Amino acid sequence: MNTDEHGSEIKTNLFLIRVHPCSSVAKFIGIASMKIAVLGANGQLGRDLCPRLAGEVVPLTRAEIDLDRPETIAAYLSANRPDVVINCAAYNFVDKAEDDPDAAFRVNAWGVRALARACRDANSRLVHVSTDYVFGLDETRTTPFREDDPPGPVSVYGLSKLSGEYVVRSTCPAHLVIRTCGLYGVWGSGGKGGNFVETMLRVAGQGKPLKVVNDQRCTPTYTADLAVAIADLVARSAQGLYHVTSAGDCTWYELAAEIFRQAGVAANLTPTTSAQFGAPARRPGYSVLACDKLATAGVTKPRPWQDALAAYLKERAAR
Numbered sequence: 001m002n003t004d005e006h007g008s009e010i011k012t013n014l015f016l017i018r019v020h021p022c023s024s025v026a027k028f029i030g031i032a033s034m035k036i037a038v039l040g041a042n043g044q045l046g047r048d049l050c051p052r053l054a055g056e057v058v059p060l061t062r063a064e065i066d067l068d069r070p071e072t073i074a075a076y077l078s079a080n081r082p083d084v085v086i087n088c089a090a091y092n093f094v095d096k097a098e099d100d101p102d103a104a105f106r107v108n109a110w111g112v113r114a115l116a117r118a119c120r121d122a123n124s125r126l127v128h129v130s131t132d133y134v135f136g137l138d139e140t141r142t143t144p145f146r147e148d149d150p151p152g153p154v155s156v157y158g159l160s161k162l163s164g165e166y167v168v169r170s171t172c173p174a175h176l177v178i179r180t181c182g183l184y185g186v187w188g189s190g191g192k193g194g195n196f197v198e199t200m201l202r203v204a205g206q207g208k209p210l211k212v213v214n215d216q217r218c219t220p221t222y223t224a225d226l227a228v229a230i231a232d233l234v235a236r237s238a239q240g241l242y243h244v245t246s247a248g249d250c251t252w253y254e255l256a257a258e259i260f261r262q263a264g265v266a267a268n269l270t271p272t273t274s275a276q277f278g279a280p281a282r283r284p285g286y287s288v289l290a291c292d293k294l295a296t297a298g299v300t301k302p303r304p305w306q307d308a309l310a311a312y313l314k315e316r317a318a319r
Protein backbone atom coordinates (compact mmCIF):
# COMPACT_ATOMS: atom_id res chain seq x y z
CA MET A 1 0.00 0.00 0.00
CA ASN A 2 1.26 3.54 -0.84
CA THR A 3 0.81 6.22 1.84
CA ASP A 4 1.57 9.93 2.33
CA GLU A 5 1.43 12.29 5.30
CA HIS A 6 -2.24 13.15 4.96
CA GLY A 7 -4.56 10.32 5.57
CA SER A 8 -7.41 9.17 3.38
CA GLU A 9 -7.20 5.99 1.48
CA ILE A 10 -7.98 5.36 -2.17
CA LYS A 11 -8.22 1.87 -3.55
CA THR A 12 -7.72 1.69 -7.32
CA ASN A 13 -7.60 -1.21 -9.71
CA LEU A 14 -3.90 -1.52 -9.15
CA PHE A 15 -3.03 -0.34 -5.68
CA LEU A 16 -4.07 1.59 -2.58
CA ILE A 17 -2.84 5.16 -2.14
CA ARG A 18 -3.44 7.82 0.52
CA VAL A 19 -4.27 11.45 -0.34
CA HIS A 20 -5.36 14.59 1.46
CA PRO A 21 -9.10 14.29 2.16
CA CYS A 22 -9.82 17.75 0.70
CA SER A 23 -8.06 17.17 -2.58
CA SER A 24 -9.99 16.65 -5.79
CA VAL A 25 -8.63 13.14 -5.85
CA ALA A 26 -10.25 12.50 -2.49
CA LYS A 27 -13.65 13.34 -3.97
CA PHE A 28 -13.11 10.28 -6.08
CA ILE A 29 -12.76 8.00 -3.09
CA GLY A 30 -16.38 6.87 -3.10
CA ILE A 31 -15.96 5.58 -6.62
CA ALA A 32 -12.39 4.42 -6.68
CA SER A 33 -12.56 2.43 -3.48
CA MET A 34 -15.52 0.32 -4.56
CA LYS A 35 -15.04 -3.40 -4.82
CA ILE A 36 -16.94 -4.50 -7.92
CA ALA A 37 -17.55 -8.17 -8.68
CA VAL A 38 -18.47 -8.96 -12.31
CA LEU A 39 -20.30 -12.20 -13.17
CA GLY A 40 -19.92 -13.40 -16.75
CA ALA A 41 -16.55 -11.66 -16.85
CA ASN A 42 -15.41 -13.88 -19.74
CA GLY A 43 -18.42 -13.03 -21.91
CA GLN A 44 -18.36 -10.44 -24.68
CA LEU A 45 -19.84 -7.69 -22.50
CA GLY A 46 -18.02 -8.75 -19.33
CA ARG A 47 -14.62 -8.60 -21.01
CA ASP A 48 -15.26 -5.11 -22.36
CA LEU A 49 -16.75 -3.92 -19.08
CA CYS A 50 -14.13 -5.01 -16.52
CA PRO A 51 -11.32 -2.72 -17.75
CA ARG A 52 -13.69 0.27 -17.92
CA LEU A 53 -14.91 0.14 -14.30
CA ALA A 54 -13.47 2.49 -11.69
CA GLY A 55 -12.68 0.53 -8.56
CA GLU A 56 -11.25 -2.79 -7.49
CA VAL A 57 -12.67 -5.12 -10.13
CA VAL A 58 -13.07 -8.81 -9.35
CA PRO A 59 -13.81 -10.77 -12.55
CA LEU A 60 -15.90 -13.86 -11.80
CA THR A 61 -16.59 -16.89 -13.94
CA ARG A 62 -18.72 -19.96 -13.44
CA ALA A 63 -15.86 -21.37 -11.35
CA GLU A 64 -16.58 -18.85 -8.56
CA ILE A 65 -20.33 -18.33 -9.01
CA ASP A 66 -22.53 -20.65 -11.06
CA LEU A 67 -26.03 -19.21 -11.43
CA ASP A 68 -27.23 -22.76 -12.02
CA ARG A 69 -25.91 -23.79 -8.57
CA PRO A 70 -27.49 -21.36 -6.08
CA GLU A 71 -25.33 -22.60 -3.19
CA THR A 72 -22.24 -21.08 -4.89
CA ILE A 73 -23.88 -17.63 -4.96
CA ALA A 74 -24.57 -17.04 -1.26
CA ALA A 75 -21.30 -18.71 -0.31
CA TYR A 76 -19.24 -16.35 -2.45
CA LEU A 77 -21.12 -13.16 -1.58
CA SER A 78 -21.27 -13.70 2.17
CA ALA A 79 -17.55 -14.38 2.22
CA ASN A 80 -16.48 -11.52 -0.07
CA ARG A 81 -19.19 -8.84 0.34
CA PRO A 82 -18.40 -6.68 -2.72
CA ASP A 83 -19.85 -3.15 -2.79
CA VAL A 84 -21.31 -3.77 -6.23
CA VAL A 85 -22.15 -6.95 -8.15
CA ILE A 86 -22.62 -6.63 -11.93
CA ASN A 87 -24.35 -9.58 -13.57
CA CYS A 88 -23.31 -10.01 -17.22
CA ALA A 89 -23.93 -13.77 -17.06
CA ALA A 90 -26.99 -15.30 -18.68
CA TYR A 91 -28.46 -18.22 -20.54
CA ASN A 92 -28.43 -16.62 -24.01
CA PHE A 93 -29.52 -19.40 -26.36
CA VAL A 94 -32.71 -17.82 -27.70
CA ASP A 95 -33.73 -20.73 -29.92
CA LYS A 96 -32.62 -23.56 -27.63
CA ALA A 97 -34.59 -22.04 -24.75
CA GLU A 98 -37.84 -22.84 -26.56
CA ASP A 99 -37.18 -26.57 -26.14
CA ASP A 100 -35.51 -26.31 -22.75
CA PRO A 101 -37.29 -23.55 -20.83
CA ASP A 102 -36.13 -25.02 -17.57
CA ALA A 103 -32.47 -24.40 -18.45
CA ALA A 104 -33.21 -20.74 -19.29
CA PHE A 105 -35.27 -20.16 -16.14
CA ARG A 106 -32.77 -21.91 -13.86
CA VAL A 107 -30.12 -19.33 -14.81
CA ASN A 108 -32.02 -16.19 -15.89
CA ALA A 109 -34.77 -16.30 -13.25
CA TRP A 110 -34.04 -18.59 -10.30
CA GLY A 111 -30.26 -18.06 -10.40
CA VAL A 112 -30.80 -14.31 -10.58
CA ARG A 113 -33.28 -14.55 -7.68
CA ALA A 114 -30.65 -16.27 -5.55
CA LEU A 115 -28.15 -13.62 -6.62
CA ALA A 116 -30.54 -10.79 -5.69
CA ARG A 117 -31.17 -12.34 -2.27
CA ALA A 118 -27.47 -12.82 -1.62
CA CYS A 119 -26.71 -9.23 -2.70
CA ARG A 120 -29.42 -7.90 -0.39
CA ASP A 121 -28.01 -9.93 2.51
CA ALA A 122 -24.42 -8.87 1.78
CA ASN A 123 -25.39 -5.20 1.35
CA SER A 124 -24.12 -5.31 -2.22
CA ARG A 125 -25.66 -3.14 -4.94
CA LEU A 126 -26.83 -5.36 -7.82
CA VAL A 127 -26.45 -4.25 -11.42
CA HIS A 128 -28.23 -6.63 -13.78
CA VAL A 129 -28.20 -6.74 -17.59
CA SER A 130 -31.44 -7.48 -19.45
CA THR A 131 -32.73 -7.38 -23.01
CA ASP A 132 -35.04 -5.78 -25.58
CA TYR A 133 -36.60 -9.27 -25.90
CA VAL A 134 -38.79 -8.43 -22.89
CA PHE A 135 -40.88 -6.68 -25.59
CA GLY A 136 -42.56 -7.99 -28.73
CA LEU A 137 -46.14 -8.74 -27.69
CA ASP A 138 -47.31 -5.32 -28.91
CA GLU A 139 -47.19 -6.00 -32.65
CA THR A 140 -48.50 -2.53 -33.54
CA ARG A 141 -45.59 -0.72 -31.93
CA THR A 142 -43.56 1.63 -34.13
CA THR A 143 -42.05 4.03 -31.58
CA PRO A 144 -39.16 3.32 -29.18
CA PHE A 145 -40.04 1.64 -25.89
CA ARG A 146 -39.44 3.65 -22.74
CA GLU A 147 -38.54 2.16 -19.38
CA ASP A 148 -42.11 2.65 -18.14
CA ASP A 149 -43.76 0.91 -21.11
CA PRO A 150 -45.34 -2.44 -20.17
CA PRO A 151 -43.19 -5.36 -21.30
CA GLY A 152 -44.54 -8.43 -23.07
CA PRO A 153 -42.08 -11.07 -24.22
CA VAL A 154 -42.77 -13.50 -27.07
CA SER A 155 -40.04 -16.08 -26.39
CA VAL A 156 -38.97 -18.28 -23.49
CA TYR A 157 -35.64 -16.43 -23.34
CA GLY A 158 -37.45 -13.07 -23.14
CA LEU A 159 -39.81 -14.36 -20.46
CA SER A 160 -36.94 -15.77 -18.41
CA LYS A 161 -35.07 -12.44 -18.65
CA LEU A 162 -38.20 -10.49 -17.67
CA SER A 163 -38.59 -12.78 -14.67
CA GLY A 164 -34.97 -11.99 -13.81
CA GLU A 165 -35.73 -8.26 -13.94
CA TYR A 166 -38.70 -8.66 -11.62
CA VAL A 167 -36.85 -10.74 -9.04
CA VAL A 168 -34.03 -8.20 -8.97
CA ARG A 169 -36.46 -5.31 -8.55
CA SER A 170 -38.57 -7.07 -5.93
CA THR A 171 -35.76 -8.63 -3.90
CA CYS A 172 -32.76 -6.32 -3.83
CA PRO A 173 -33.66 -2.70 -3.05
CA ALA A 174 -30.27 -1.35 -4.17
CA HIS A 175 -30.45 -2.35 -7.81
CA LEU A 176 -29.86 -1.12 -11.34
CA VAL A 177 -31.34 -3.01 -14.30
CA ILE A 178 -30.00 -2.18 -17.76
CA ARG A 179 -31.82 -3.34 -20.88
CA THR A 180 -29.79 -3.52 -24.04
CA CYS A 181 -30.01 -5.10 -27.51
CA GLY A 182 -28.17 -6.95 -30.26
CA LEU A 183 -24.71 -7.03 -28.72
CA TYR A 184 -21.49 -7.38 -30.67
CA GLY A 185 -18.00 -6.98 -29.28
CA VAL A 186 -14.51 -8.06 -30.22
CA TRP A 187 -14.52 -10.88 -27.68
CA GLY A 188 -17.65 -12.45 -29.19
CA SER A 189 -20.26 -14.38 -27.28
CA GLY A 190 -18.64 -17.67 -26.31
CA GLY A 191 -21.94 -19.47 -25.94
CA LYS A 192 -23.31 -18.22 -29.27
CA GLY A 193 -20.02 -18.71 -31.08
CA GLY A 194 -19.27 -15.09 -31.97
CA ASN A 195 -21.78 -12.41 -32.87
CA PHE A 196 -24.01 -11.35 -35.76
CA VAL A 197 -21.34 -9.16 -37.40
CA GLU A 198 -18.78 -11.98 -37.37
CA THR A 199 -21.35 -14.47 -38.69
CA MET A 200 -22.17 -12.17 -41.62
CA LEU A 201 -18.50 -11.61 -42.51
CA ARG A 202 -17.65 -15.30 -42.15
CA VAL A 203 -20.50 -16.57 -44.33
CA ALA A 204 -19.94 -13.89 -46.97
CA GLY A 205 -16.21 -14.67 -46.91
CA GLN A 206 -17.07 -18.28 -47.75
CA GLY A 207 -18.92 -16.99 -50.81
CA LYS A 208 -22.23 -18.36 -49.55
CA PRO A 209 -25.56 -16.55 -50.09
CA LEU A 210 -27.16 -14.88 -47.10
CA LYS A 211 -30.83 -14.36 -46.38
CA VAL A 212 -31.47 -12.01 -43.49
CA VAL A 213 -34.72 -10.98 -41.85
CA ASN A 214 -36.01 -7.54 -42.78
CA ASP A 215 -39.03 -7.51 -40.46
CA GLN A 216 -37.33 -7.28 -37.05
CA ARG A 217 -36.33 -3.73 -36.16
CA CYS A 218 -34.06 -3.04 -33.19
CA THR A 219 -30.71 -1.40 -32.39
CA PRO A 220 -27.46 -3.35 -32.64
CA THR A 221 -25.15 -2.24 -29.84
CA TYR A 222 -21.36 -2.28 -29.53
CA THR A 223 -20.32 -3.77 -26.19
CA ALA A 224 -17.48 -1.25 -25.79
CA ASP A 225 -19.99 1.64 -25.90
CA LEU A 226 -22.41 -0.17 -23.60
CA ALA A 227 -19.57 -0.82 -21.17
CA VAL A 228 -18.71 2.89 -21.00
CA ALA A 229 -22.34 3.76 -20.21
CA ILE A 230 -22.65 1.00 -17.58
CA ALA A 231 -19.41 2.09 -15.91
CA ASP A 232 -20.71 5.66 -15.80
CA LEU A 233 -24.08 4.59 -14.35
CA VAL A 234 -22.30 2.52 -11.69
CA ALA A 235 -19.92 5.36 -10.80
CA ARG A 236 -22.94 7.66 -10.39
CA SER A 237 -24.74 5.08 -8.22
CA ALA A 238 -27.73 5.15 -10.57
CA GLN A 239 -30.64 2.96 -9.48
CA GLY A 240 -33.76 1.62 -11.18
CA LEU A 241 -34.30 0.66 -14.80
CA TYR A 242 -32.39 2.15 -17.77
CA HIS A 243 -32.35 1.41 -21.49
CA VAL A 244 -28.88 1.55 -23.05
CA THR A 245 -28.31 0.87 -26.75
CA SER A 246 -26.56 2.55 -29.63
CA ALA A 247 -28.63 5.34 -31.22
CA GLY A 248 -30.99 4.83 -34.17
CA ASP A 249 -32.48 1.59 -35.41
CA CYS A 250 -32.39 -0.88 -38.29
CA THR A 251 -33.54 -4.32 -39.33
CA TRP A 252 -31.05 -7.18 -39.25
CA TYR A 253 -31.02 -7.07 -43.07
CA GLU A 254 -30.16 -3.35 -42.98
CA LEU A 255 -27.41 -4.10 -40.45
CA ALA A 256 -25.99 -6.83 -42.68
CA ALA A 257 -26.02 -4.48 -45.69
CA GLU A 258 -24.22 -1.79 -43.67
CA ILE A 259 -21.61 -4.31 -42.42
CA PHE A 260 -20.79 -5.29 -46.00
CA ARG A 261 -20.80 -1.65 -47.19
CA GLN A 262 -18.40 -0.54 -44.44
CA ALA A 263 -16.18 -3.63 -44.72
CA GLY A 264 -16.06 -3.32 -48.53
CA VAL A 265 -17.32 -6.89 -48.96
CA ALA A 266 -19.39 -7.87 -52.00
CA ALA A 267 -21.94 -10.26 -50.48
CA ASN A 268 -24.82 -12.21 -51.94
CA LEU A 269 -27.39 -10.77 -49.50
CA THR A 270 -31.17 -10.88 -49.85
CA PRO A 271 -33.91 -9.80 -47.43
CA THR A 272 -36.28 -12.38 -46.02
CA THR A 273 -39.10 -12.57 -43.49
CA SER A 274 -39.10 -14.11 -40.02
CA ALA A 275 -41.68 -16.63 -41.25
CA GLN A 276 -39.46 -17.68 -44.15
CA PHE A 277 -36.34 -17.79 -41.97
CA GLY A 278 -38.22 -20.09 -39.59
CA ALA A 279 -36.22 -19.75 -36.38
CA PRO A 280 -37.58 -21.85 -33.48
CA ALA A 281 -38.05 -18.79 -31.24
CA ARG A 282 -40.29 -15.87 -32.12
CA ARG A 283 -38.50 -12.48 -32.02
CA PRO A 284 -40.01 -9.01 -31.60
CA GLY A 285 -40.96 -7.29 -34.85
CA TYR A 286 -40.06 -4.01 -33.17
CA SER A 287 -37.95 -3.69 -30.03
CA VAL A 288 -36.20 -0.33 -30.35
CA LEU A 289 -35.42 1.08 -26.90
CA ALA A 290 -35.61 4.79 -26.04
CA CYS A 291 -32.47 5.74 -24.10
CA ASP A 292 -33.42 9.31 -23.14
CA LYS A 293 -33.59 8.48 -19.41
CA LEU A 294 -29.80 8.16 -19.39
CA ALA A 295 -29.55 11.96 -19.51
CA THR A 296 -31.39 12.22 -16.18
CA ALA A 297 -28.53 10.28 -14.61
CA GLY A 298 -25.98 12.56 -16.31
CA VAL A 299 -24.83 9.79 -18.64
CA THR A 300 -24.16 10.42 -22.33
CA LYS A 301 -26.16 8.31 -24.79
CA PRO A 302 -24.06 5.99 -26.98
CA ARG A 303 -23.30 7.08 -30.55
CA PRO A 304 -25.33 6.06 -33.65
CA TRP A 305 -25.13 2.36 -34.51
CA GLN A 306 -23.45 3.05 -37.87
CA ASP A 307 -20.58 4.92 -36.12
CA ALA A 308 -20.31 2.21 -33.47
CA LEU A 309 -20.12 -0.45 -36.19
CA ALA A 310 -17.30 1.48 -37.86
CA ALA A 311 -15.44 1.61 -34.53
CA TYR A 312 -15.96 -2.13 -34.05
CA LEU A 313 -14.64 -2.95 -37.53
CA LYS A 314 -11.61 -0.74 -36.83
CA GLU A 315 -10.95 -2.35 -33.43
CA ARG A 316 -11.35 -5.80 -34.95
CA ALA A 317 -8.93 -5.01 -37.78
CA ALA A 318 -6.34 -3.74 -35.28
CA ARG A 319 -6.30 -7.03 -33.35
Ligand SMILES: NC(=O)C1=CN([C@@H]2O[C@H](COP(=O)(O)OP(=O)(O)OC[C@H]3O[C@@H](n4cnc5c(N)ncnc54)[C@H](OP(=O)(O)O)[C@@H]3O)[C@@H](O)[C@H]2O)C=CC1
Nearest residue numbers: 040042043044045066067068089090131180181182183189
Ligand atom coordinates in the same frame (compact mmCIF):
# COMPACT_ATOMS: atom_id res chain seq x y z
N1 LIG B 1 -25.78 -11.06 -26.79
C1 LIG B 1 -26.76 -10.20 -27.03
O1 LIG B 1 -27.03 -9.87 -28.19
C2 LIG B 1 -27.51 -9.59 -25.90
C3 LIG B 1 -27.27 -9.92 -24.60
N2 LIG B 1 -28.00 -9.34 -23.59
C4 LIG B 1 -27.68 -9.65 -22.22
O2 LIG B 1 -26.41 -9.08 -21.95
C5 LIG B 1 -25.70 -9.88 -21.02
C6 LIG B 1 -24.31 -10.20 -21.56
O3 LIG B 1 -24.46 -10.93 -22.78
P1 LIG B 1 -23.19 -11.38 -23.62
O4 LIG B 1 -21.94 -10.75 -23.09
O5 LIG B 1 -23.53 -11.21 -25.06
O6 LIG B 1 -23.19 -12.92 -23.29
P2 LIG B 1 -21.99 -14.01 -23.47
O7 LIG B 1 -22.65 -15.24 -23.96
O8 LIG B 1 -20.87 -13.44 -24.23
O9 LIG B 1 -21.51 -14.18 -21.98
C7 LIG B 1 -22.34 -14.74 -21.03
C8 LIG B 1 -21.47 -15.20 -19.89
O10 LIG B 1 -22.33 -15.80 -18.93
C9 LIG B 1 -21.68 -16.92 -18.42
N3 LIG B 1 -22.63 -17.87 -17.91
C10 LIG B 1 -23.56 -18.58 -18.58
N4 LIG B 1 -24.23 -19.38 -17.74
C11 LIG B 1 -23.71 -19.17 -16.51
C12 LIG B 1 -23.98 -19.70 -15.23
N5 LIG B 1 -24.90 -20.66 -15.04
N6 LIG B 1 -23.28 -19.24 -14.17
C13 LIG B 1 -22.32 -18.32 -14.34
N7 LIG B 1 -21.99 -17.79 -15.53
C14 LIG B 1 -22.70 -18.21 -16.60
C15 LIG B 1 -20.91 -17.50 -19.59
O11 LIG B 1 -19.89 -18.30 -19.10
P3 LIG B 1 -19.36 -19.56 -19.91
O12 LIG B 1 -18.43 -18.99 -20.94
O13 LIG B 1 -18.72 -20.38 -18.86
O14 LIG B 1 -20.56 -20.21 -20.53
C16 LIG B 1 -20.43 -16.24 -20.29
O15 LIG B 1 -19.18 -15.83 -19.80
C17 LIG B 1 -26.62 -11.07 -20.71
O16 LIG B 1 -27.37 -10.76 -19.58
C18 LIG B 1 -27.56 -11.11 -21.90
O17 LIG B 1 -28.80 -11.70 -21.58
C19 LIG B 1 -28.97 -8.42 -23.83
C20 LIG B 1 -29.25 -8.05 -25.10
C21 LIG B 1 -28.53 -8.58 -26.25
Ligand SMILES: Cc1cn([C@H]2C[C@H](O)[C@@H](COP(=O)(O)OP(=O)(O)O[C@H]3O[C@@H](C)C(=O)[C@@H](O)[C@H]3O)O2)c(=O)[nH]c1=O
Nearest residue numbers: 092094131132181182183196199211212213252277283
Ligand atom coordinates in the same frame (compact mmCIF):
# COMPACT_ATOMS: atom_id res chain seq x y z
C1 LIG C 1 -27.34 -15.66 -38.91
C2 LIG C 1 -28.66 -15.13 -39.42
C3 LIG C 1 -29.60 -14.60 -38.56
N1 LIG C 1 -30.77 -14.14 -39.03
C4 LIG C 1 -31.74 -13.56 -38.10
C5 LIG C 1 -32.07 -14.39 -36.88
C6 LIG C 1 -32.49 -13.33 -35.89
O1 LIG C 1 -33.84 -13.03 -36.11
C7 LIG C 1 -31.63 -12.14 -36.25
C8 LIG C 1 -30.43 -11.92 -35.35
O2 LIG C 1 -29.66 -13.11 -35.24
P1 LIG C 1 -28.99 -13.53 -33.88
O3 LIG C 1 -28.56 -14.93 -34.00
O4 LIG C 1 -27.99 -12.51 -33.52
O5 LIG C 1 -30.31 -13.42 -32.99
P2 LIG C 1 -30.63 -13.48 -31.50
O6 LIG C 1 -29.90 -14.57 -30.85
O7 LIG C 1 -32.09 -13.48 -31.44
O8 LIG C 1 -30.05 -12.09 -30.92
C9 LIG C 1 -30.49 -11.74 -29.63
O9 LIG C 1 -29.66 -12.26 -28.63
C10 LIG C 1 -30.28 -12.17 -27.37
C11 LIG C 1 -29.33 -12.79 -26.34
C12 LIG C 1 -30.77 -10.84 -27.04
O10 LIG C 1 -30.95 -10.50 -25.87
C13 LIG C 1 -31.27 -9.95 -28.15
O11 LIG C 1 -31.08 -8.58 -27.88
C14 LIG C 1 -30.74 -10.28 -29.54
O12 LIG C 1 -29.64 -9.55 -29.96
O13 LIG C 1 -31.18 -12.36 -37.59
C15 LIG C 1 -31.07 -14.17 -40.38
O14 LIG C 1 -32.17 -13.72 -40.81
N2 LIG C 1 -30.15 -14.67 -41.26
C16 LIG C 1 -28.95 -15.18 -40.83
O15 LIG C 1 -28.16 -15.68 -41.68
